[in-house]
Amino acid sequence: MIRFFRVSKTYPGGVTALEDVSFTVAKGEFVFVTGPSGAGKTTLLKLMILAEHPDRGEILIDGLNITRLPPSKVPYLRRKVGFVFQDFKLLRDRTVFENVALPLEVAGYSPKRMEKRIRQVLRLVGLHDGYLGQFPPRLSGGEQQRVAIARALINNPPILVADEPTGNLDPELTIEIMDLFEKTHRLGTTVIVATHDTSLVARYRKRAIALRKGRVVEG
Ligand SMILES: Nc1ncnc2c1ncn2[C@@H]1O[C@H](COP(=O)(O)OP(=O)(O)OP(=O)(O)O)[C@@H](O)[C@H]1O
Numbered sequence: 736m737i738r739f740f741r742v743s744k745t746y747p748g749g750v751t752a753l754e755d756v757s758f759t760v761a762k763g764e765f766v767f768v769t770g771p772s773g774a775g776k777t778t779l780l781k782l783m784i785l786a787e788h789p790d791r792g793e794i795l796i797d798g799l800n801i802t803r804l805p806p807s808k809v810p811y812l813r814r815k816v817g818f819v820f821q822d823f824k825l826l827r828d829r830t831v832f833e834n835v836a837l838p839l840e841v842a843g844y845s846p847k848r849m850e851k852r853i854r855q856v857l858r859l860v861g862l863h864d865g866y867l868g869q870f871p872p873r874l875s876g877g878e879q880q881r882v883a884i885a886r887a888l889i890n891n892p893p894i895l896v897a898d899e900p901t902g903n904l905d906p907e908l909t910i911e912i913m914d915l916f917e918k919t920h921r922l923g924t925t926v927i928v929a930t931h932d933t934s935l936v937a938r939y940r941k942r943a944i945a946l947r948k949g950r951v952v953e954g
């Protein structure tokens with residue numbers, strides 16, 4: 736499903752964020768990417784959606800070699816990988832409905848199909864229909880992250896990637912959001928969660944790919 740083979744990434748300015756990174760994630764796995772600040776976790780996740788480009792090595796995502804992907808195929812890649820950020824990245828002046836609808840508009844859904852799918856995915860993340868017309872700044876952090884997860888799942892991607900998704904949440908909300916990732920995983924999605932939070936990794940007992948200074952040291 737996901738394969739990194741000898742991948743390296745150095746940013747302009749000379750910081751080597753990843754060095755000779757190789758690993759495989761099978762279809763349907765739940766994997767943490769761990770490591771202290773600066774270890775390269777975000778860089779690794781960004782490479783999966785070509786938000787950054789590798790300098791060396793090969794990356795395969797769901798059978799697609801993205802290292803040589805023409806720019807015209809990047810939207811196709813992004814539909815395979817739903818992405819969740821620490822700071823939610825919701826549009827503040829758009830409703831929950833509109834935030835979640837954006838990927839469907841791009842995909843050319845009819846309004847009727849769009850509404851049906853949005854209600855379905857919001858229920859999946861535990862938000863009832865009353866949230867549809869609300870604006871993100873009025874919601875709690877946990878609710879905003881649920882909306883962001885709904886947006887990531889709206890196209891039913893085979894892979895869900897989350898970068899420190901509980902970094903801005905208190906311990907109770909952290910558990911709720913992690914339970915939601917587990918539920919998504921049970922429904923068949925391959926899930927990758929990057930976190931520096933070792934207690935989270937200890938609690939959930941999943942496979943962990945551990946990075947130190949851009950290298951895989953475990954996993
Ligand atoms: N756009 C960039 N330009 C230059 N250097 C960068 C850029 N993004 C990240 N880096 C550097 O690359 C290294 C890895 O950064 P990255 O953000 O991948 O680490 P991280 O493990 O996600 O850290 P954190 O836990 O703080 O989020 C760091 O030394 C960082 O300063």
Ligand SMILES: [Mg+2]
Binds near residue numbers: 776777778898
């Ligand atoms: Mg990071």
